[in-house]
Amino acid sequence: MSIQQNLTEIKYQLPAHVTLVAVSKTKPVSDLMEAYNAGQRVFGENYVQELVEKHAALPKDIEWHFIGHLQSRKVKLIAPFVSLIHGVDSFKLLQEINKQAKKHNRVIDCLLQIHIAEEETKFGLDEEELNHILTSDDFKSLENIKIVGLMGMATFTENQNQIEKEFSHLKTIYDKLKTQNSELKTLSMGMSGDYQLAISCGSTMVRIGSSIFGNRNYQ
Numbered sequence: 245m246s247i248q249q250n251l252t253e254i255k256y257q258l259p260a261h262v263t264l265v266a267v268s269k270t271k272p273v274s275d276l277m278e279a280y281n282a283g284q285r286v287f288g289e290n291y292v293q294e295l296v297e298k299h300a301a302l303p304k305d306i307e308w309h310f311i312g313h314l315q316s317r318k319v320k321l322i323a324p325f326v327s328l329i330h331g332v333d334s335f336k337l338l339q340e341i342n343k344q345a346k347k348h349n350r351v352i353d354c355l356l357q358i359h360i361a362e363e364e365t366k367f368g369l370d371e372e373e374l375n376h377i378l379t380s381d382d383f384k385s386l387e388n389i390k391i392v393g394l395m396g397m398a399t400f401t402e403n404q405n406q407i408e409k410e411f412s413h414l415k416t417i418y419d420k421l422k423t424q425n426s427e428l429k430t431l432s433m434g435m436s437g438d439y440q441l442a443i444s445c446g447s448t449m450v451r452i453g454s455s456i457f458g459n460r461n462y463q
Contacts, residue, residue, distance in 0.1 A: 245281050246389055247269065247275060247278040247282065247456060247457060248281070249280075250455060250456045250457075251266070251282045251283070251304060251313050251456055252282070254452060254456065257440070258443070259274075259443065260448070261445055262447065262448055262449065262450060263430075263448065263449045263450075264284070264286065264381060264451065265286050265287070265288040265309050265311065265432075265449060265451045265452070266279050266284050266286065266287050266288065266453070266456050266457075267287075267288045267290075267311065267318060267435075267451050267452060268287050268288065268289060268453070269289050269290040269291060269294060269312075269453065269458075270294075270297070271457050273298060273301050273302060273355040275457055276295075276298065276300070276302060277459075279393070279456065280303060280306065281300070281358075282328075284308055285305060286306075286307045286309065286313040286327075286457060287306055287307070287308060287309065287313065287322060287328075288308075288309040288310070288330070288341075288451055288453075289308065289309070289310060289312070289365060290310075290311055290312030291312060292310070292312075292314070292315075292318040292321050292322060293321075293347030295308060295322055295326075296308060296321050296322065298371075299322075299325055299399055304331075307327040307328070307367055308325060308326050308327055309327060309328045309329075309330060309418055310322055310326050310328075310329045310330065310331075311328070311330040311331060311451055312331065312339060312365055313331055313333075314329060314331060314332070314341040315336055316336060319337070319341050319344045320344045320347075321338045321342075322351075322428075323341070323344035323345055323347065323350070323352065324348050324462050326352060326393070327353065327362035328352075328353045328354070328355065328430075329341060329349055329352060329354045329355070329393045329397060330354070330355045330357065330451075331357040331367060331368075331370050332354045332355060332356050332357060332393060333356075333357045333359075333367045333369055334369075335377050335380075335383070337379070338354065338377070338389055339385060339386065341354060341388075341389050342386040342387070342388045342389045343435075345388035345389060346388040349390050351387075351389065351390050351453055352388065352389055352390070353388065353390050353392045354391055355393050355394055355395040355430060355432055355455075356369060356374060356377070356391060356393075356395070357369065357390070357394075357395050357396065358370075358371075358374060358394050358395070358396045358399060358414055358417060359396070359413075360396040360397070360410040360414050361396075361397055361398055361399040361400075361410060362406070362410075363399055364400045368396065368404075371417060371429050374417070377417050378391070378421075378424075378425075387449055388452075390431055391425070391428070391429070391430065392427065392428060392430050392449070392452065393418070393428050393429060393430030393431055393448075393449075394414060394417065394418050394421070394428075394430075394431055394432070395430075395431075395432035395433060396410070396411075396414040396432075396433050396436075397433070397441075398410040398433070400439060401402060401429065404437075404441065407421065407438055407441060408441055408445060410448075411433055411434075411438075411441065411447070412445050414430055414431070414445075415446040417430045417433065418446070419446075422430070425441070429448070430449050431446060431447050431448045431450075432447070432448065432449040432450075432451065433445070433447045433449075433450075434447045434450040435450050435451050435452060435453070436450070436453060436454045436455040437448070439452060440453075
C-alpha cells in the first residue's frame with residue numbers, strides 16, 4: 245500500500261483524542277511530502293542533523309517532534325523550531341533546553357521520559373527521580389520549558405501481558421501527576437507494533453513509523 249493509504253487506514257483506527265506522530269527517521273523528503281500531501285502535519289525524528297535538514301527542506305506548517313535520545317550539546321540546533329521534545333530524561337537536559345529556548349524567546353514543550361521497560365538499554369527517569377525534579381525549586385525557576393506530559397517505551401517483547409503491564413504502570417504515574425498539574429495533556433506511548441494496546445491503556449499520542457513508511461533505510 246502507498247504511504248497515503250497506510251495513513252488513511254491508521255487514522256481511521258485512532259480515536260479523536262489521540263495524536264499521530266509520523267516517525268520519519270531515515271526516510272527521504274519525498275516520502276514525507278507524500279504523507280504531508282495526505283494531510284499529515286506532525287512528524288517525529290530521532291537524529292538531530294536529519295531533523296534540521298528536513299525542517300529546512302519541508303513546509304513550515306509542520307510540527308516537528310524530537311523523539312530520540314537528545315544530547316545536551318545538540319539542543320541548540322533544534323531549539324529555534326522544535327514543537328515537542330519527547331525523551332527528556334534528566335534535569336541537566338531540561339536546563340539546557342530552557343537555556344536554548346530563552347535565546348530564541350520561546351517556551352519549548354517537553355515530555356519527561358519514564359523508564360518502564362525491563363531492558364537496561366531504554367532511557368528514562370524512575371518515579372523517585374521524576375518527583376525530585378518536579379518538586380525542586382531549580383525546576384520551578386525554568387521559565388522557557390513547559391512539561392506537557394510523559395512518555396515511555398515498553399520492553400521489546402512478544403509478551404503482550406508484559407507490555408500492557410508497563411503501559412498501565414505509566415498511565416498510573418501520569419494520572420497521579422495530573423492531579424497535581426492540570427496542564428498535563430500528553431501521554432506518549434505506543435509504536436507501530438503496540439499502538440492499539442497503548443491506546444487501550446490510555447495513550448494520547450502514538451509514534452508510528454514503519455506502518456506508515458515501510459521498513460527503515462539504515463545505511
